[in-house]
Amino acid sequence: MSQGQDQDQGQSNRAHEAYAPGAWTLPGDRVRLATDTPLSLDCGTALKDVDLAYQTWGKLNAEKSNAILICHALTGDHFVLGPHPTTGKNGWWEEVVGPGKVIDTDRYFVICSNILGGCMGSTGLQSINPETGKLWGRDFPQITIGDMVRAQKLLIDHLGIDQLFAVVGGSMGGMQVLEWAVQFPNHVFAAVPIATAARHSAQNIAFHEVGRQAIMADPDWCKGNYLAEGKFPHRGLAVARMAAHITYLSEAALTRKFGRNLQDRDEVTYGFDADFQVESYLRHQGSSFVDRFDANSYLFITRAMDYFDLGERFDGQLSKAFKETPVRFLVMAFTSDWLYPTHESREIVHALNAGAANVSFVEIASDKGHDAFLLDEPDFHQVFEGFLEGCAEHRGLNRNGS
Amino acid sequence: MMNPANPKSIRVDLQLIADMIEPGTRVLDVGCGNGDLLEHLWRTKQVDGRGIEISTQGVQSCVSAGLSVVQGDVEKDLHNYPDDAFDYVILSQTVQAMMNPRDVLEQTMRIGKRAVVSLPNFGYWRLRVYMLFNGRMPMSENLPYEWYNTPNIHFCTIRDFVRLTRHMNLSIEQSLFLDEAGSSKTIGNSVSIANWFGEQAVFLLKK
DSSP: OOOOOOOOTTOOOHHHHHTSTTOOOOSSEEEEEOSSSOEEOTTSOEESSEEEEEEEESOOOTTSOOEEEEEOOTTOOSOSSSOOTTTOOOOTTTTTEETTSSEETTTSEEEEEOOTTOSSSSSSTTSEETTTTEEOGGGSOOOOHHHHHHHHHHHHHHTTOSSEEEEEEETHHHHHHHHHHHHOGGGEEEEEEESOOSBOOHHHHHHHHHHHHHHHHSGGGGGGTTTTTTOOOHHHHHHHHHHHHHHHSOHHHHHHHTTTOBSSOSSOOSSSSOOBHHHHHHHHHHHHHHTTOOHHHHHHHHHHHHTOBTTGGGTTOHHHHTTTOOOEEEEEEETTOSSSOHHHHHHHHHHHHHTTOEEEEEEEOOSSOGGGGGSOOHHHHHHHHHHHHHHHHHHTOOTTOO | OOOTTSOOOOOHHHHHHHHHSOTTOEEEEETOTTSHHHHHHHHHHOOEEEEEEOOHHHHHHHHHTTOEEEEOOHHHHGGGSOTTOEEEEEEESOGGGOSSHHHHHHHHHHHEEEEEEEEEOTTOHHHHHHHHHHOSOOOOSSOOOOTTTOSOOSOOOHHHHHHHHHHTTOEEEEEEEEOTTSOEEEOTTOHHHHHHHOSEEEEEEEO
């Protein structure tokens, strides 16, 4: 594990270099959408010429009935399978996606796009505002989870797919899954929201606010104009990531991994060096994150999550959102997830039951916290796979995806 | 997944329940265990089936088998379902394990147009004899638990249950008991005989 000291102030941000306008060097595809009709946003404005970067795996069958859309989380991207173009590491969902895996790329046509407002190739804060010819930066409209999903719908239309076999995702990805099921119930056969909630809790808004304040307190944030000034708020973004990363784990997982073990030393130093392994680990998480993520995007995307409240549009009654939905749901939560605790998944399930929806719900026993959905959790994988298998049978999909 | 043309056989009491269900209907199995009955109903009667089960292992095996099952506490979660959401709500060997059997039965009748209830009969003659001569809470092949670890916390007899249905103004459309040879007979008006010789009973109830 690296010592993870603070970055040098002048160090460049690799993500920005790779995705600078005109410097399209990413693997995968990118498509320009909303070229004729602008995409209406919840905040009241509209965006024209929306680019979405995406990747696909597997083959779309002749009936176009075997497509699975994966929605990524806050700091995720469309590199579900690696190697990641900037970090060189594995993709974020290799445990679940691939040939013979739960989401079997030999059987399904798997799609994942970088969200609208993301910083990995889709239209976002580092894109050019066509009206001014300048970077959007902080002037980018505040997008919502609903906006992300409407942009994804344009992509699915572009791919000629009328009904997705499944929409799946964890955390913020799960919020998008719920939005898909509510906004486009006839275009989703099955929905799998994992470790998520139908609205962001006060506690989660509070954690996000800590992260945002850390970024904005960094003098290199330059009131959001760091790109124009040739700077980057490494320290603020790293602190935001460190605080957030704690919420993705659990006390049991931290204790199991690190306990009170010291980092490369036999005694404490009576100073503020990373004496403990857990400190060193967090510093590493922070410093490696700033290499691949944009600070302003972090502000905007966390805000989109804070604004998420699916029942709000339905007089605060979530069950109305799901009334007579034809979508088959699998909701999953993890026992040690304190960021999106089980009772929040249960609220979704109760609302679905009230709408007499077809729903399965399982709380998976795990001590790995919120991040369990990314990790090797055999029970989770078994349930997930069985659900997809059952749905495939109901949908009339064969083993080979035809 | 098994072959729909050749469904695996299920327990005889589950088969009696399945025989009472019309094909192609909406069914909720309350306390569905590992999903044997739901899967059978899906395969043989093409029902739109759902389940509630409290045990993690049960729910995992159900969902892994492609069944729509929610992990939850029956006594809390039934309240979330709308009125008449199902054609049948099944309580298979479930009521006697509830804290509030009457409340569960009321909820069942609210959310289902009909209910199918199966239960062990505590009035069965062998259990009466066991208690008479041993002076201990009866145990049998079907009721293998000690008093301190049994999930069955509200035992009743066939006569007790028939009385409850009268109190609740429910009509019994069909009633069967299973004798020790495993053959089923109609209870009808012969509650006394059923109460002595039935090890288990199955009722089809309507509001």
